[in-house]
Amino acid sequence: MDKETTSHDGTSLAYRVTGQGPVVVLVSGALSTGATLAPLAARLADRFTVVLYDRRGRGASGDIPPYAVEREVEDLAAVIGAVGGEAALYGISSGGALVLRAAAGGLPLRRVAVYEPPFAMDDRAVREREQYTRDLTAALGRGRRGDAVELFLRLTGLAPEMIRNARQSPMWAGLETVAPSLAYDDAVLGDGRVPAHVLAAIRVPVLSLAGGASPGPLRAAARAVADGVPEGTYRVLAGQSHMVEPDVLAPVLAEFFAQ
Known part of the structure; x- marks a missing residue:
């Protein structure tokens, strides 16, 4: 990330801009930074000004x-204010849940796309998420x-053997670095249920x-x-x-955001 802006509470936010055209901001999910969505940004940059940012507590x-x-x-x-004052938003997984809450909050948005926000x-599934929150x-x-990372991976259905292998992999240290932000994704999902009052306000x-x-x-959940x-x-x-896969997703997003 090579640019920086400041949120209302003084938190510094790192972001990167690529491409040219209407602004699209990409919002990552759990255990990820803005760089996770760089392959998607590259496939949208020929038609849009694409913004990647590290959510607070990450990157x-x-x-x-x-x-x-x-x-x-x-x-x-x-x-959004730093890149022109109006945007379309795309969020994946818990990032999609955040995007929906932002849209309901009246931000200056043109359109919103989400991919599989993991509502119960x-x-x-609600009881499982409640137990996950406690643990x-x-x-x-x-x-x-x-242990926090392992709890999340178990919640997503990853097999125990794969989790054990992941713990021994070079990527594990990076996952532990952003582990505290798992609580933020959990909070964004609320009680886990589809937030009808939020959706109705968009x-x-x-x-x-x-x-x-x-x-x-x-x-x-996506249909709901x-x-x-x-x-x-x-x-x-x-x-x-x-x-x-970004090659599959990008044309669909481009068609929707260009309307």
């Missing part, structure tokens, strides 16, 4: 406590960042995407988002999973 951005979801909405407002679609809070409170068109190879609950906003469209990307 080169700062983090002034106490945390609140409203602070992250203010962060997005600061980034039944009571069992995550305890792990981070004890400074056990590795006044811009929303494209809610899911992968055809993703688990059914993720597709159901499209159904819950006044101007929502649901679309499935054939053969894609939660790790959506």
Whole structure:
């Protein structure tokens, strides 16, 4: 990241701008920084001014406590203000949930797209998320960042053997570095349920995407988002999973954002 702006509470936010055209801000999900979405940005830069930023507590951005979801909405407002004052937003996973809350908050947006915001679609999933919140809070409170990362990976359905292998990999240290921000993603998702009151307050068109190879609950959550906003469209990307391929996603986003 090579630029910096300041959020309402004084937190420094690192961001990068590429391309030329209408502004599109990309919002990453859990355990990631703005750089995670760089391949997608590269595929949109021929038609849009694409902005990548590190959410607070990640990468080169700062983090002034106490945390609140409203602070992250203010962060997005600061980034948008720094790059022209109006934008379209794309968010993946929990970043999508943040984007929806920002849209409901009245930010100067043209359009919003989200990919598989992981809302809980039944009571069992809600209970699992409640337990995850308790366990995550305890792990981070004890400074056990590795355990916090493992809790998140288990929540996503990653097999125990894969988690054990990940703990031994070079990438693990980087995951532990951003582990405290897992609490922020958890807060953005609220009680885990689809936030009907948030969706009803959104006044811009929303494209809610899911992968055809993703688990059914993720597709159901994406459909529920499209159904819950006044101007929502649901679309499935054939053969894609939660790790959506930029080459598949970029043309769909470009078509939607160009309208």
